[in-house]
Structures are given as C-alpha cells and as structure tokens.
Amino acid sequence: MAPLSEALTDAPGSLGTVRNAVLLLRLLAEGPAYQQLTDLADRSGLSLATVHRLLRSLVLADLVEQDPRSSRYGLGAELTRLSHRYLARLPILGAVAPYLTQVREGVGGTVQVELLVGTAIVGMDRVDGFNADPYRNSHHWRPALLEVGGRLLGARCPDERWKLLLAEVDEATRELADAEREHWAGAPWLSMISDIPGTAAEVAVPLVDGHGTALAALVAHLPSREGADPVAERLEASVAHLTRAAMAAGRTLGHG
Amino acid sequence: MAPLSEALTDAPGSLGTVRNAVLLLRLLAEGPAYQQLTDLADRSGLSLATVHRLLRSLVLADLVEQDPRSSRYGLGAELTRLSHRYLARLPILGAVAPYLTQVREGVGGTVQVELLVGTAIVGMDRVDGFNADPYRNSHHWRPALLEVGGRLLGARCPDERWKLLLAEVDEATRELADAEREHWAGAPWLSMISDIPGTAAEVAVPLVDGHGTALAALVAHLPSREGADPVAERLEASVAHLTRAAMAAGRTLGHG
DNA sequence: GCATACTTTTCCACTATCCGGAAAGGCAAT
DNA sequence: ATTGCCTTTCCGGATAGTGGAAAAGTATGC
Numbered sequence: 001m002a003p004l005s006e007a008l009t010d011a012p013g014s015l016g017t018v019r020n021a022v023l024l025l026r027l028l029a030e031g032p033a034y035q036q037l038t039d040l041a042d043r044s045g046l047s048l049a050t051v052h053r054l055l056r057s058l059v060l061a062d063l064v065e066q067d068p069r070s071s072r073y074g075l076g077a078e079l080t081r082l083s084h085r086y087l088a089r090l091p092i093l094g095a096v097a098p099y100l101t102q103v104r105e106g107v108g109g110t111v112q113v114e115l116l117v118g119t120a121i122v123g124m125d126r127v128d129g130f131n132a133d134p135y136r137n138s139h140h141w142r143p144a145l146l147e148v149g150g151r152l153l154g155a156r157c158p159d160e161r162w163k164l165l166l167a168e169v170d171e172a173t174r175e176l177a178d179a180e181r182e183h184w185a186g187a188p189w190l191s192m193i194s195d196i197p198g199t200a201a202e203v204a205v206p207l208v209d210g211h212g213t214a215l216a217a218l219v220a221h222l223p224s225r226e227g228a229d230p231v232a233e234r235l236e237a238s239v240a241h242l243t244r245a246a247m248a249a250g251r252t253l254g255h256g
Numbered sequence: 257m258a259p260l261s262e263a264l265t266d267a268p269g270s271l272g273t274v275r276n277a278v279l280l281l282r283l284l285a286e287g288p289a290y291q292q293l294t295d296l297a298d299r300s301g302l303s304l305a306t307v308h309r310l311l312r313s314l315v316l317a318d319l320v321e322q323d324p325r326s327s328r329y330g331l332g333a334e335l336t337r338l339s340h341r342y343l344a345r346l347p348i349l350g351a352v353a354p355y356l357t358q359v360r361e362g363v364g365g366t367v368q369v370e371l372l373v374g375t376a377i378v379g380m381d382r383v384d385g386f387n388a389d390p391y392r393n394s395h396h397w398r399p400a401l402l403e404v405g406g407r408l409l410g411a412r413c414p415d416e417r418w419k420l421l422l423a424e425v426d427e428a429t430r431e432l433a434d435a436e437r438e439h440w441a442g443a444p445w446l447s448m449i450s451d452i453p454g455t456a457a458e459v460a461v462p463l464v465d466g467h468g469t470a471l472a473a474l475v476a477h478l479p480s481r482e483g484a485d486p487v488a489e490r491l492e493a494s495v496a497h498l499t500r501a502a503m504a505a506g507r508t509l510g511h512g
Numbered sequence: 513g514c515a516t517a518c519t520t521t522t523c524c525a526c527t528a529t530c531c532g533g534a535a536a537g538g539c540a541a542t
Numbered sequence: 543a544t545t546g547c548c549t550t551t552c553c554g555g556a557t558a559g560t561g562g563a564a565a566a567g568t569a570t571g572c
Contacts, residue, residue, distance in 0.1 A: 013309075013312055013313075013316075014312065014313040014316045014317075015273055015277075015309055015310065015313040015529090015530075016528090016529070016530085016559085016560095017271055017273035017274060017277075017529090017530085017559070018273060018274070018277050018310065018313035018314065018317065019313065019316075019317070021271075021273075021274050021277065022317040022319065025338060029337070029338055029341040030341075032345075033345040036519070036520085037519070037520060037521090038518080038519060038520085046560090046561090047560070047561045047562075048519095048520085048521090048561085048562090049521090049522085049523095049560070049561060049562080049563095050559080050560060050561070052520070052521065052522090053269075053271055053559080053560085054271065054274065056269055056270065056521095057269075057270040057271040057274035057275065058274065060269075060270045060275075061270075061274065061275070061278040062373075062374070063278065071519085071520065071521095071567095071568090074342075074345075075338060075341060075342040075345075076342070077342070077371065077373040077374075078373065078374065079335060079338045079339045079342050080339045080342060080343065080371070080373055080378060080380065081285070081373045081374055081376060081378060081397075082281060082285055082331060082335045082339070083335045083336045083338070083339030083340075084339075084378050084395050084397055085285040085286075085331060086330075086331040086332070086333070086335050086336060087336065087394075087395045088395035088396065088397070089288075089289040089330075089331075093394070093395070097392055097394060098390040098391060098392075099390070100384075100392070101384065101388050101389075101390050101392070102390070104384075115333070115336070117333040117334065117336055117337045118318070118333075118334065118337055120337060122336060122337065122340050124336065125394050125395075126382075127384045127388070127392075128356075128357065128360075128383045128384060130386060132357050132383070133357075134354040134355070134357050134358070135354060136353055136354075136356070136357070136383075138343075138349070138353060138381050139340050139343045139344040139349070139381075140344065141337075141340055141344070271558085271559070272530085272531095272557090272558070272559085273530070273558090273559080292548070292549085293548070293549060293550090294547085294548060294549085302531090302532090303531070303532045303533075304532085304533095304548095304549085304550090305531070305532060305533080305534095305550090305551085305552095306530080306531060306532070308549075308550065308551090309530080309531085312550095327538095327548085327549065327550095
C-alpha cells in the first residue's frame with residue numbers, strides 16, 4: 001500500500017468518502033501534473049470504480065481538473081481560491097505585509113514570508129529585490145529542514161512534528177538537524193549560504209505572536225555584490241531590519 | 257436554502273458526501289475566518305450531526321482548522337500546500353515568471369499575473385514596484401468584472417461563464433460590461449483608472465497559448481509621479497513592455 | 513488496415529456506512 | 543444554581559457508496 005494512504009488509514013471518526021477524496025488530492029499533489037486513473041487506483045488501493053466516482057465528484061467541484069486530451073486528472077483551480085481566502089484572513093500575513101517594502105529597502109534583496117505547512121516550507125508573500133534574478137522560484141517548495149526559514153520554525157515545533165520533518169530529509173541533514181535543534185530553536189535569527197544563483201546568503205527571523213509562538217518566518221535573500229562590504233556586515237544590518245519588522249508585526253498582532 | 261447550495265444541489269453523478277464537504281469548504285471561504293457549527297448547519301441545510309462529522313473529517317485532513325478557544329471552524333493550511341502544487345505546475349506561470357522583472361524595469365510599477373478562477377480574479381504571482389506602496393493587497397480579490405484583468409479574461413469566456421460573472425456585480429457595471437464585452441474581448445490591451453492609492457492606472461494584456469486561448473492576464477500598476485510624462489505616454493510604453501513579455505511567454509509555451 | 517492491449521467509463525446487486533433525530537456534555541451568562 | 547446556547551456523541555434504519563465485471567473508447571503494434 002502506498003505510504004500516504006497509511007498515514008490516513010486509521011483515522012477513527014473520519015468519513016470514509018472524505019478520507020478517500022483527500023487521499024486522492026494528496027496523490028495528485030505529488031508526482032506529475034496529470035495522472036491516469038489506473039495509476040491513482042493502484043496507489044490509493046481503492047477500486048477503479050470508486051476512484052473514478054470520487055474524481056468525477058471532485059471535478060464537478062473544480063478541485064480537480066481533467067485534461068480533455070488525455071483524460072488524465074490533475075489538481076483544480078478552485079484550490080487556489082480557497083487558499084487565497086485562507087491567506088487573506090491569516091492575521092500574521094496582514095501584520096507583516098506593510099513592512100515588507102521597508103525591509104527590502106534596508107536589505108536590498110528579496111524578502112519573503114514563509115509558513116510551515118505539513119512538512120514543507122512554503123512562501124506566502126514576497127517582495128522581490130531591486131535587481132532580482134529573472135529566475136524567481138515563486139512556487140518552489142522544499143522539505144522544511146533544507147531551508148533556513150523551515151529550520152527556524154521546525155525546531156520550535158513539538159517533538160512529534162519534528163520527527164515528521166526529519167523523515168523528509170537525507171541522512172546527513174538529519175544528523176545536522178538533530179545536533180543543531182536546540183540552537184535553531186533558541187536563536188533569534190538564522191542564516192545560511194544560499195543555493196539560489198545570484199544570492200550570497202539567506203537569513204531568517206521568526207514572526208511571533210503575543211504568546212511567544214512562532215507563526216511564520218521572515219526571510220531575506222542577500223544579493224551578492226562584488227567588491228561590496230563583507231557579507232558578515234550586511235548580514236548584521238539585515239538581521240536588524242528583519243527583527244524590527246518582526247517586532248512591529250508582532251505588536252500589531254497582539255494577543256491573538 | 258443558501259444561494260451556494262443551489263449551485264451544487266443538482267450535480268448528477270456526484271457523491272453526496274463529497275458534494276457536502278465541498279459545500280462546507282465554500283461556506284467557510286465566505287464570511288468571517290471562523291464560523292460556528294450551528295450557523296454552518298443552517299446555511300448548508302444539513303443536519304448538525306452531518307456537518308459535525310464532515311468538519312471533523314476535514315479537520316483530520318488539515319483542510320479545515322478548529323480554533324481551540326472558540327471551537328469554531330475555519331479553512332485549513334493544507335489548502336495552501338495543494339494550491340502551491342497546482343500553481344507550481346501551471347505552465348503559463350512558469351512561462352511568464354522570468355520576464356516579470358524585466359517588465360517591472362520598463363514599467364516602473366508593480367506587475368502581476370492574474371488568473372480567472374470561478375467568478376473571481378486572483379493574483380498568482382507578482383513583482384512589486386520599486387517605490388511600491390506599503391499597503392500591498394497581496395491576497396485581495398474581487399469579482400472579475402471590477403478589475404481590468406478580469407474584464408480582459410471574462411470577455412473571452414463562453415457565454416455561460418460570462419453570465420456568472422455578470423451576476424456577481426452591481427447593476428451599473430453589469431450594463432457597462434454588456435455594452436463593452438465585444439470591445440474587451442477583442443482588445444489587445446485594456447486600461448483603467450486605478451482604485452489603488454499611489455497608483456495612477458492599471459493596464460492588462462492577455463497571456464495566450466498556441467491555440468489563441470487566453471490563460472491569464474499580465475497586469476501592470478503604473479505609479480503616479482507628479483510632473484512626469486503624461487499618463488497616456490507612459491501607458492503606451494507599458495503596453496509595449498507587457499505585450500513583448502506576453503508574446504515571449506506564449507512562445508515558450510508553444511502548443512500546449 | 514485490422515487486431516491487440518490498455519485505459520476510462522458504466523452497470524448492478526449488496527451491504528457497509530452515512531444520515532438525521534434526540535439526548536448528553538460544555539461553557540457563559542444571568 | 544439555573545438557564546440558554548453550542549458542540550459533541552449515540553443509535554437504528556435506509557440511503558447511497560462500494561467493488562467486480564463488462565462495455566466503450568483510444569492508443570500502439572504489425
């Protein structure tokens with residue numbers, strides 16, 4: 001049976017139909033954009049007829065699209081509408097949004113607000129730097145522990161969730177993460193040499209609410225400028241800008 | 257019965273459970289962030305027990321969150337992950353993304369890629385202008401026909417969909433839209449005096465694939481600069497930049 | 513060109529399971 | 543303490559979702 005289905009198999013008190021529908025959405029979310037019925041039936045462990053019925057229902061709801069050419073199935077556009085509604089009413093996003101442009105001014109690079117959802121770190125809002133690289137990975141996402149923002153947020157999660165995050169990465173990073181967790185959880189900011197071309201480093205600070213829980217990460221990408229001040233100095237300045245914005249956002253949030 | 261439920265009531269060949277689950281998601285998407293069970297049961301026309309069961313299932317799947325304080329229900333974070341996966345694999349977004357920074361350079365204002373989903377126009381990718389207003393309505397969304405991008409895309413839709421769009425706006429814009437549809441559908445670009453503070457006008461061009469169907473709109477917000485060239489001139493220049501990017505994106509798309 | 517293999521879709525009887533009414537638990541007020 | 547409101551659980555019965563198998567539709571081979 002597919003790994004994903006196990007995670008959902010034993011969920012007492014959950015409607016089977018809903019469970020199966022969500023399972024299909026998850027299967028569609030991984031792998032290629034459009035997938036065939038047979039394959040989905042195989043991976044889900046459900047019968048062909050059931051999968052077909054479920055997908056037809058989801059298509060009717062626009063949560064799933066069927067490619068008219070190949071009649072294969074993929075995720076649907078309605079998901080973006082629901083997601084937008086979710087984000088539009090997320091207090092933390094509204095709280096930081098006004099400060100993002102200021103931070104860009106100070107940092108000079110791209111600034112992003114990242115959320116930890118499931119085991120992935122995803123960018124929810126961004127302000128691109130002035131001389132940003134044309135290759136902007138807007139909807140890219142990676143396992144949380146591979147990104148600086150994810151480490152910051154992941155280390156602050158309860159152990160149960162932390163284990164899930166570890167399971168998503170390779171042996172090397174797992175060891176690193178286990179060794180560094182304490183440090184990551186306590187640090188007021190975290191930096192990392194960036195994989196992104198044209199960017200020297202990325203640095204993140206947590207966005208905390210009135211109760212002290214970290215809701216999101218504010219991440220800046222420092223551009224690499226030849227012959228400019230050493231990275232260490234610019235990094236320090238960036239941290240100052242980020243923290244200031246984070247604290248301001250935290251204040252407007254208050255005790256949620 | 258609530259207006260939304262009617263739209264879903266008669267959907268032959270759709271599983272009732274899925275239909276109801278989606279109905280609840282839609283109800284949660286409109287109105288306040290967190291809503292109470294009783295209210296949802298009322299609006300959906302379903303029994304309390306049923307709504308409770310459905311919501312519990314959706315919570316287990318992270319598509320819905322329950323506020324531990326008030327035990328009210330709202331949309332869940334998993335929606336953003338699914339939405340991200342959808343967007344990450346949407347060809348048109350990948351095709352324009354590299355050109356957005358160029359367009360910003362030329363236009364000097366914020367540039368956005370907008371999609372028509374349901375009856376709403378939503379921004380899927382954006383590059384903020386250099387002196388962008390701190391008030392950036394990132395996850396704002398409005399009925400399609402109120403925005404210039406929505407008019408461009410809506411007018412190109414089949415009549416059936418066009419009617420739905422009309423139903424979402426007030427009488428005045430409805431008349432305007434009916435009169436202008438032909439024009440909007442044929443125009444290679446469309447502009448409009450902007451409601452957004454600090455912005456003089458917005459202008460949009462369609463992003464078309466190899467078959468000539470408009471998949472999205474590329475929208476630029478021209479900043480208002482005092483004593484600068486008349487808006488008309490800057491608008492013309494912006495249209496040039498936008499069209500060039502749109503054509504380049506269309507080429508990399510090819511015949512999908 | 514036909515034949516083969518594969519994939520999607522439909523049909524149908526069965527019973528698993530989803531539904532609604534009603535009762536039981538919580539939580540804030542008055 | 544009592545009342546009212548909202549959430550959660552319980553339960554029998556009938557609905558409606560399930561899976562096997564057959565049919566329709568499409569691509570691939572020779």
